[in-house]
Amino acid sequence: MTIGEVIEPTENVEVELVAGAEAVPRTQWQLFRRRFFRHRLAVISLVVLVVLSFACFFADWVAPYDINKLDLSLLGVVKGPSWHHWMGTNEQGKDQFSVILHAGQISLKIGFAVALLSTILGVMMGSAAGYYGRFIDRILSAITDGFLVVPQLAVLAVMLQYFGHTDTVIIFVLAALGWTYIARVTRGQVLSLKEKEFVEAARASGASGPRIIVRHILPNMIGPIMVNLTLSVAGAIVTESTLTFLGFGIQPPKTSWGLMLSDNEGAVNDTSKMHLLLFPGMMLLIVVLCVNFLGDGLRDAFDPQAKHST
């Protein structure tokens, strides 16, 4: 059934059987891949994200202009998009497309790193809380309750103001506050999985708690974990850009998409400079959109039976 193919009885069934048409056993990975590639938007999104990340991380080679070199003839002359400068030029006379690629490095790096760190932390806390309960469970619910009554953005702003504004600090601060959601998801899954027979069997044969969690429970919830990992990339990128926009994130001379927006905030009063706001925000929009589609595709691929709202 899961293969999703309907074998229709035909008259020459026997002939086909002779030809070796027995059902080909497929591995979990093959099934997953088939389901994922059927989700067209998710595949397109994956391609866009890979190309974009490649372009950003190798911006030194990909970018059409060297952003460290100044073209004095363009200094102070803000030009809209043209054939030579796809996204126009900014007030420093730099090609905005090149700047965007370099800025993307930091935005994407923070997004990926925060997603990875917060997922690892969240899975560890959540599985410990779900499996052992009691003390860790209380801490988890206390922290979750705390975030219900204090806006996270406010806490993040205060923490960044205190710890500084380098990208490493931003990554750790965002991860330190971003793990609660995945922890709650993990906790719920672990709570139901630990009552299953295979866990009982493992326990009966003497497996230790950590071993049961890592070898028996976590592999069974790789789907939700991967989906959350993906979706939290989007959350982290938007949070970083918001904090940077407010002045608590990345500081010059480094740059990110959020900082480009905050640098050019004055362009709201001048339509000829609109492209300075349009393109960095568009990059944020595209990345978040692609990440969300990718997450949807992964969710369908991991769990085809799951009911979802979209």
Next chain:
Amino acid sequence: MLTYIARRILYSIPVLIVVSFVTFWGLRLAFDPLQKYRGQHNSASILPVQRHRLGLDKPIYVQWFKWFTKAIRGNLGVSDRTNNAVWGDLIHHLGTTIHLVVWGTLISALIAIGVGVYSAVRQYSIGDYTFTGLSYLGIAMPPFWFGLMAIVLLVTFPKTHWNLSQPIFYSIGLHSSGQSGIFNLDYVRHLALPVATLVVQSVAAWSRFERAAMLDVLGADYVRTARAKGLPRRRVIFKHAFRNALIPLVTVMALDTAALFGGLIITEQIFAIPGMGRYFLQSLNAGDAPALLGWVLLTAIILITANLLADIFYGVLDPRIRLG
């Protein structure tokens, strides 16, 4: 019901205590209350005196207890930045923010319910697909970018290209100078864009949620029964299904109030509205610990109240849910 409310209020007291203590401690670590005395020429002799006067030589929990006992009597101390009582400042800024919160929530809820119900009733229609696409965009849109683009396209563009003497919408503040009141065009023209910025994200998420809830209800047995009785479709949808599909949305809306207050920080900053969010940013940039403490306390109380109201409302809407 009354015991439930009383219990919830009692339970929120330890939450408030813990939150305020953690905040107090964190802000004491982050900001030096003696900063303004450090640069002075006689700082060596002043510092110990001031440290003792402010009670900074006592353990942190004693300092916090002193602050907390004053705070519950309505004395949040004096702001380092404005030299006014923090409580008065906060109430003043809250008065401005209320406009955004009320209109933002109300409009978001109305649009989300309308769109959600429509999408569910006409599932897989062109309208449904359009709204689905729009909600994907809305969820992915960074709110501050939406605000900036709205200013460029709806304020600056009409003003410069159509040579208007004043813009159609304003992008600064709540009123023009000399204007006040809420039932005039000036107010609407000021509020339209900031409210839209707040609305975009919540509408996108809430309408998806309302659509799912409505689809759930439309598939329920009692809806089939109502149809089997021969009731008109419109009556089944609005009388039987619609009301029940509202219940889950209430919880989601309550859980999102914290995010709403976060969103206010950005919106008020972009549109220069002197509300709670802007007060927070100004206090943070000035390192004004008493103001920040008061802000966190007041926000926490508001959010706790919002969640409590939602739970009570939940019980009223759905008699099957026993609070207790």
